[in-house]
Amino acid sequence: MIVDVHAHLDHRQFDKDRDEAIKRAERILIINNGLNPETNRKTLEISSKYRNVKAALGLYPIDALKIKNLDEELDFIRKNKDKIVAVGEVGLDYYWEKQKKNEEKEIFQKIIDLAEEIRKPVIVHSREAELDAIEMLESSKVKAVLHCFGSFELVKRAIDNGFYLSIPANVVFSGHFQKIVEMTELRNLLTETDSPYLSPYRGKRNEPSFVEKGLEKIAKIKNISKEDAEEEIYSNAKKLFDF
Ligand SMILES: [Zn+2]
Numbered sequence: 001m002i003v004d005v006h007a008h009l010d011h012r013q014f015d016k017d018r019d020e021a022i023k024r025a026e027r028i029l030i031i032n033n034g035l036n037p038e039t040n041r042k043t044l045e046i047s048s049k050y051r052n053v054k055a056a057l058g059l060y061p062i063d064a065l066k067i068k069n070l071d072e073e074l075d076f077i078r079k080n081k082d083k084i085v086a087v088g089e090v091g092l093d094y095y096w097e098k099q100k101k102n103e104e105k106e107i108f109q110k111i112i113d114l115a116e117e118i119r120k121p122v123i124v125h126s127r128e129a130e131l132d133a134i135e136m137l138e139s140s141k142v143k144a145v146l147h148c149f150g151s152f153e154l155v156k157r158a159i160d161n162g163f164y165l166s167i168p169a170n171v172v173f174s175g176h177f178q179k180i181v182e183m184t185e186l187r188n189l190l191t192e193t194d195s196p197y198l199s200p201y202r203g204k205r206n207e208p209s210f211v212e213k214g215l216e217k218i219a220k221i222k223n224i225s226k227e228d229a230e231e232e233i234y235s236n237a238k239k240l241f242d243f
Helices: 018-024 036-047 061-066 069-080 103-115 130-138 155-160 175-183 206-223 227-241
Strands: 002-007 026-032 051-059 084-093 124-128 144-147 166-167 189-192
Touching: 002 084, 002 144, 002 206, 002 227, 018 206, 026 036, 026 206, 036 069, 061 084, 061 103, 061 166, 069 103, 084 103, 084 130, 084 144, 103 124, 103 130, 103 175, 124 130, 130 144, 130 189, 155 166, 155 175, 166 175, 166 206, 175 206, 189 206, 189 227, 206 227
Parallel strands: 002 026, 002 189, 026 051, 051 084, 084 124, 124 144, 144 166, 166 189
Antiparallel strands: none
16 A cells, blocks of 8 residues: 655645545555645544544644644644554754744644653654754654755654655656755655655656555655555554554
8 A cells, every 4th residue: 555644635736626636546555635724624524424534633833823723733643643654744954944943842742742741643844843842852852854854964863763754746857856855764754745845857747646656756766666565665654653
Protein backbone atom coordinates (compact mmCIF):
# COMPACT_ATOMS: atom_id res chain seq x y z
CA MET A 1 0.00 0.00 0.00
CA ILE A 2 1.16 3.48 -0.82
CA VAL A 3 0.86 6.27 1.74
CA ASP A 4 0.17 9.94 1.32
CA VAL A 5 0.83 11.23 4.84
CA HIS A 6 -0.02 14.83 4.05
CA ALA A 7 -3.02 15.98 2.00
CA HIS A 8 -5.68 18.69 2.22
CA LEU A 9 -8.73 17.06 0.60
CA ASP A 10 -10.96 19.51 2.45
CA HIS A 11 -9.60 22.28 0.20
CA ARG A 12 -12.18 24.05 -1.98
CA GLN A 13 -10.22 22.93 -5.05
CA PHE A 14 -11.73 19.49 -4.37
CA ASP A 15 -15.29 20.69 -3.92
CA LYS A 16 -16.30 19.67 -7.44
CA ASP A 17 -14.74 16.21 -7.58
CA ARG A 18 -13.72 15.09 -4.09
CA ASP A 19 -15.44 11.70 -4.50
CA GLU A 20 -13.73 11.02 -7.81
CA ALA A 21 -10.32 12.19 -6.58
CA ILE A 22 -10.54 9.86 -3.57
CA LYS A 23 -11.74 7.05 -5.82
CA ARG A 24 -8.71 7.54 -8.07
CA ALA A 25 -6.62 7.08 -4.92
CA GLU A 26 -8.21 3.77 -3.86
CA ARG A 27 -4.79 2.16 -3.44
CA ILE A 28 -3.48 5.06 -1.40
CA LEU A 29 -3.78 5.40 2.35
CA ILE A 30 -4.26 9.13 2.85
CA ILE A 31 -3.79 11.22 5.99
CA ASN A 32 -5.78 14.42 5.68
CA ASN A 33 -4.23 17.24 7.71
CA GLY A 34 -6.37 19.98 9.29
CA LEU A 35 -5.08 23.54 9.54
CA ASN A 36 -7.64 25.38 11.67
CA PRO A 37 -11.04 24.85 13.34
CA GLU A 38 -12.92 24.78 10.04
CA THR A 39 -10.64 22.34 8.21
CA ASN A 40 -10.26 20.17 11.32
CA ARG A 41 -14.00 19.58 11.29
CA LYS A 42 -14.01 18.92 7.54
CA THR A 43 -11.12 16.50 8.01
CA LEU A 44 -13.16 14.45 10.49
CA GLU A 45 -16.13 14.50 8.13
CA ILE A 46 -14.07 13.24 5.18
CA SER A 47 -12.18 10.61 7.17
CA SER A 48 -15.42 9.18 8.53
CA LYS A 49 -16.77 8.83 4.99
CA TYR A 50 -13.87 7.12 3.19
CA ARG A 51 -12.08 4.05 4.52
CA ASN A 52 -8.74 5.04 2.94
CA VAL A 53 -8.71 8.54 4.45
CA LYS A 54 -7.38 8.93 8.00
CA ALA A 55 -7.47 12.14 10.02
CA ALA A 56 -4.79 14.36 11.49
CA LEU A 57 -6.03 17.42 13.37
CA GLY A 58 -3.80 20.42 13.85
CA LEU A 59 -3.23 24.14 13.73
CA TYR A 60 -1.11 25.63 10.99
CA PRO A 61 1.28 28.11 12.67
CA ILE A 62 -0.16 31.16 10.92
CA ASP A 63 -3.76 30.09 11.62
CA ALA A 64 -2.82 29.35 15.22
CA LEU A 65 -1.72 32.97 15.71
CA LYS A 66 -5.15 34.19 14.63
CA ILE A 67 -7.28 31.80 16.61
CA LYS A 68 -9.44 33.35 19.35
CA ASN A 69 -9.57 30.46 21.73
CA LEU A 70 -6.54 28.24 21.31
CA ASP A 71 -7.24 26.02 24.32
CA GLU A 72 -10.72 25.29 23.06
CA GLU A 73 -9.34 23.97 19.75
CA LEU A 74 -6.67 21.94 21.53
CA ASP A 75 -9.47 20.47 23.60
CA PHE A 76 -11.32 19.59 20.40
CA ILE A 77 -8.27 17.67 19.20
CA ARG A 78 -7.97 15.97 22.60
CA LYS A 79 -11.64 14.94 22.55
CA ASN A 80 -11.24 13.38 19.11
CA LYS A 81 -8.03 11.52 19.85
CA ASP A 82 -9.55 8.14 19.04
CA LYS A 83 -10.52 9.32 15.57
CA ILE A 84 -7.09 10.58 14.54
CA VAL A 85 -3.73 9.04 13.66
CA ALA A 86 -1.62 12.19 14.19
CA VAL A 87 -1.54 15.81 15.26
CA GLY A 88 -0.94 17.90 12.13
CA GLU A 89 -0.42 20.15 10.37
CA VAL A 90 1.46 21.99 13.10
CA GLY A 91 4.81 23.70 13.50
CA LEU A 92 6.55 27.01 12.92
CA ASP A 93 6.59 29.36 9.95
CA TYR A 94 9.05 32.26 9.92
CA TYR A 95 8.59 32.83 6.19
CA TRP A 96 5.07 34.29 6.42
CA GLU A 97 5.48 35.63 9.96
CA LYS A 98 8.83 36.94 11.14
CA GLN A 99 7.65 39.12 14.01
CA LYS A 100 5.95 36.61 16.25
CA LYS A 101 8.52 33.85 16.61
CA ASN A 102 8.12 33.60 20.37
CA GLU A 103 4.37 33.43 20.17
CA GLU A 104 4.60 30.73 17.51
CA LYS A 105 6.99 28.74 19.68
CA GLU A 106 4.74 29.02 22.72
CA ILE A 107 1.80 27.66 20.74
CA PHE A 108 3.88 24.89 19.14
CA GLN A 109 5.08 23.83 22.60
CA LYS A 110 1.47 23.51 23.77
CA ILE A 111 0.72 21.37 20.74
CA ILE A 112 3.77 19.14 21.30
CA ASP A 113 2.66 18.68 24.92
CA LEU A 114 -0.82 17.73 23.74
CA ALA A 115 0.56 15.21 21.23
CA GLU A 116 2.65 13.64 24.00
CA GLU A 117 -0.35 13.48 26.28
CA ILE A 118 -2.58 11.76 23.71
CA ARG A 119 0.33 9.68 22.35
CA LYS A 120 0.15 10.71 18.75
CA PRO A 121 2.94 11.62 16.33
CA VAL A 122 3.13 15.17 14.99
CA ILE A 123 3.25 16.19 11.31
CA VAL A 124 5.41 19.28 11.25
CA HIS A 125 5.66 22.29 8.95
CA SER A 126 8.90 24.20 9.60
CA ARG A 127 9.34 26.80 6.89
CA GLU A 128 12.49 28.85 7.54
CA ALA A 129 12.20 27.61 11.11
CA GLU A 130 13.83 24.19 10.85
CA LEU A 131 16.36 24.63 13.66
CA ASP A 132 13.83 25.88 16.22
CA ALA A 133 11.40 23.14 15.25
CA ILE A 134 14.02 20.41 15.63
CA GLU A 135 15.24 21.78 18.96
CA MET A 136 11.73 21.83 20.34
CA LEU A 137 10.97 18.31 19.11
CA GLU A 138 14.28 17.04 20.49
CA SER A 139 13.41 18.16 23.98
CA SER A 140 10.16 16.21 23.89
CA LYS A 141 9.38 12.52 23.55
CA VAL A 142 7.08 13.00 20.61
CA LYS A 143 7.50 11.11 17.31
CA ALA A 144 7.69 13.44 14.34
CA VAL A 145 7.26 13.66 10.59
CA LEU A 146 9.01 16.65 9.08
CA HIS A 147 6.93 17.55 6.05
CA CYS A 148 8.61 19.25 3.06
CA PHE A 149 11.80 19.72 5.03
CA GLY A 150 13.85 22.68 3.82
CA SER A 151 17.29 22.37 5.39
CA PHE A 152 20.07 20.10 4.08
CA GLU A 153 22.25 21.01 7.07
CA LEU A 154 19.73 19.58 9.53
CA VAL A 155 18.82 16.33 7.75
CA LYS A 156 21.34 14.24 9.69
CA ARG A 157 20.25 15.70 13.00
CA ALA A 158 16.61 14.95 12.15
CA ILE A 159 17.46 11.35 11.28
CA ASP A 160 19.60 10.88 14.37
CA ASN A 161 16.54 11.82 16.38
CA GLY A 162 14.50 9.15 14.60
CA PHE A 163 12.29 11.68 12.84
CA TYR A 164 10.81 10.90 9.43
CA LEU A 165 11.08 13.12 6.38
CA SER A 166 8.06 13.10 4.10
CA ILE A 167 8.78 13.79 0.46
CA PRO A 168 6.20 15.48 -1.76
CA ALA A 169 5.41 14.16 -5.24
CA ASN A 170 7.01 17.18 -6.88
CA VAL A 171 10.30 15.40 -6.13
CA VAL A 172 9.97 14.35 -9.78
CA PHE A 173 11.43 17.73 -10.76
CA SER A 174 12.50 19.34 -7.46
CA GLY A 175 16.28 19.13 -7.13
CA HIS A 176 15.88 20.11 -3.48
CA PHE A 177 13.76 17.09 -2.57
CA GLN A 178 15.84 14.78 -4.77
CA LYS A 179 18.85 15.74 -2.68
CA ILE A 180 16.93 15.21 0.58
CA VAL A 181 16.06 11.68 -0.65
CA GLU A 182 19.71 11.02 -1.49
CA MET A 183 20.77 12.13 1.99
CA THR A 184 18.15 10.09 3.85
CA GLU A 185 17.97 6.33 4.36
CA LEU A 186 14.76 4.71 3.16
CA ARG A 187 13.88 3.77 6.73
CA ASN A 188 13.40 7.47 7.55
CA LEU A 189 11.37 8.39 4.47
CA LEU A 190 7.64 8.80 3.91
CA THR A 191 5.65 9.92 0.86
CA GLU A 192 3.13 12.73 0.65
CA THR A 193 1.43 15.07 -1.82
CA ASP A 194 0.38 18.21 0.13
CA SER A 195 -2.59 18.16 -2.30
CA PRO A 196 -3.81 20.42 -3.83
CA TYR A 197 -0.33 22.00 -3.72
CA LEU A 198 3.10 20.80 -4.94
CA SER A 199 1.88 18.83 -7.94
CA PRO A 200 4.29 16.59 -9.86
CA TYR A 201 2.65 18.06 -12.99
CA ARG A 202 3.53 21.72 -13.33
CA GLY A 203 0.49 23.98 -13.27
CA LYS A 204 -1.94 21.17 -12.47
CA ARG A 205 -3.82 20.63 -9.22
CA ASN A 206 -2.24 17.92 -7.12
CA GLU A 207 -4.21 14.95 -5.76
CA PRO A 208 -3.35 11.91 -3.62
CA SER A 209 -3.20 9.44 -6.54
CA PHE A 210 -0.17 11.39 -7.83
CA VAL A 211 1.82 10.23 -4.79
CA GLU A 212 2.76 7.28 -6.98
CA LYS A 213 4.89 9.59 -9.12
CA GLY A 214 6.90 10.60 -6.07
CA LEU A 215 7.30 6.98 -5.00
CA GLU A 216 8.61 6.04 -8.45
CA LYS A 217 11.17 8.82 -8.28
CA ILE A 218 12.32 7.81 -4.79
CA ALA A 219 12.72 4.20 -5.97
CA LYS A 220 14.79 5.39 -8.92
CA ILE A 221 17.06 7.52 -6.72
CA LYS A 222 17.53 4.63 -4.29
CA ASN A 223 18.03 2.22 -7.19
CA ILE A 224 15.40 -0.26 -6.00
CA SER A 225 12.08 -1.44 -7.41
CA LYS A 226 8.98 0.62 -6.88
CA GLU A 227 7.43 -2.34 -5.03
CA ASP A 228 10.32 -2.50 -2.56
CA ALA A 229 10.17 1.24 -1.95
CA GLU A 230 6.41 1.01 -1.46
CA GLU A 231 6.74 -1.81 1.05
CA GLU A 232 9.45 -0.17 3.12
CA ILE A 233 7.76 3.22 3.20
CA TYR A 234 4.45 1.64 4.16
CA SER A 235 6.16 -0.22 6.99
CA ASN A 236 7.67 3.09 8.16
CA ALA A 237 4.18 4.57 8.25
CA LYS A 238 2.81 1.59 10.17
CA LYS A 239 5.48 2.02 12.83
CA LEU A 240 4.45 5.59 13.31
CA PHE A 241 0.69 5.75 12.82
CA ASP A 242 -2.04 3.67 14.34
CA PHE A 243 -3.91 2.82 11.12
ZN1 LIG B 1 0.16 21.11 4.15
